[in-house]
Amino acid sequence: MTRGRRPLILVTNDDGMFAPGIKRLVEISREMGEVIVVAPNSPQSAKGHAVTLADPIRLNPVNVFQGIEAYECSGTPVDCVKLAKNILLKNRKIDLCVSGINHGSNASINILYSGTISAAMEASIEGIESIGFSLEDYALNADFDPATPWIRTIMENILSNGMPGTKLLNVNIPHPSLGPIQGMRICRQAEGRWEEEFVEGVDPRGQKFYWLTGNFNTHDTGEGTDIHALREGYISVVPSLHDLTQHRAIPQLKSLESLNPHV
């Protein structure tokens, strides 16, 4: 894929241009290719696969990473990828899209809510091999050092050998407090859900409000799941798709086809 020229790498995230995670991802990416960065100009965590239809979007060049073309975008992470591909890089082949490094895990069901992974997924829908990277540590001063050689290795391998059987990898890196990274595991997405709580309050104008909080909960922690790999100190790599069909249910639902309200 890289024969004869340096690969073109699109870097994005959902935390914005000044998050330490994207800085690290740009540093790794610039070692191996030509880099363009398009990131949201405001925090876009948990924006899922949202796109901006009803408003214009702004794109402003910023000088954040020396010698690297970078743009702040007023839209969502998915908007960033659309603008990068269609406006900034029109007609150029993107060899790899990397999103992150997210401050916080996107394992299990969190892939659906995550702006980080949605950006990578949008690129994968366009046929671009894409990787979302997340570190299991929400702290702004999270330590990305132990993860760095692993991320470099994954990216180099994908750039050299492609991504057989998928266009999207959801890569999660264990919390640094778990000790040295044990290795990598190719996993399936664990079943899980958020045990929601809403903090109820009253605002200064006397109006009631609800504020979302809660705990992530999963019992699907057996071998082969991303949650299991992370708990054991391994990086979880989940090959992911955008076909949401529950194929095995198609024959089970076939009897619905005989329903007709007019008979």
Next chain:
Amino acid sequence: MTRGRRPLILVTNDDGMFAPGIKRLVEISREMGEVIVVAPNSPQSAKGHAVTLADPIRLNPVNVFQGIEAYECSGTPVDCVKLAKNILLKNRKIDLCVSGINHGSNASINILYSGTISAAMEASIEGIESIGFSLEDYALNADFDPATPWIRTIMENILSNGMPGTKLLNVNIPHPSLGPIQGMRICRQAEGRWEEEFVEGVDPRGQKFYWLTGNFNTHDTGEGTDIHALREGYISVVPSLHDLTQHRAIPQLKSLESLNPHV
């Protein structure tokens, strides 16, 4: 499921409380159960699976549907479902969640961008059987009459017999201009993508903007796809899931597990 009591049906959408589509869905739902409506207080099309984390959410009772408990929510469609389940209906079992009727198709890849289907998917993650309904007509005055008996039949059937093999159905109804509805087909999600264009302009303050537009494009229109069913005048029913793992790629990527940057 309905033994001994009327089923509890949660109705939501992404177009807000005053869209004709939700009015029709409430009318159908109230024939067969106890209904609660929670819908966004602003248009939330294409908001995907976004949730509101950084802001408080408001919930206001509204008297829109006579005799029906209804609330406007300041958040996303997914927020609506979370608040309905956790705040408004705490500890009560929801028998069915229906979202829509969306003004516009959510077939193929549009399931990912759609606020309508994301709301239903959020309920399905919580184990609630859920259906997203969409009509292939963006017009505000779209004709929901031909679809109505079919929607009623689908909902009655699911309430009586459950939803084998899945918790979420993505139901799309052909454009009324295609003539009488031919029946229902259980389908897979067609591959497809948006051919993006951005309208470029300059705002009154002299700042450049981009505005997303484009055309949906698919070559995956063979028998068995939702796009094929719709083109033939059938209602497409795609059983859907929230496990995005590309399972078949797991063995293909296994060699990545032997990579180690420190060896």
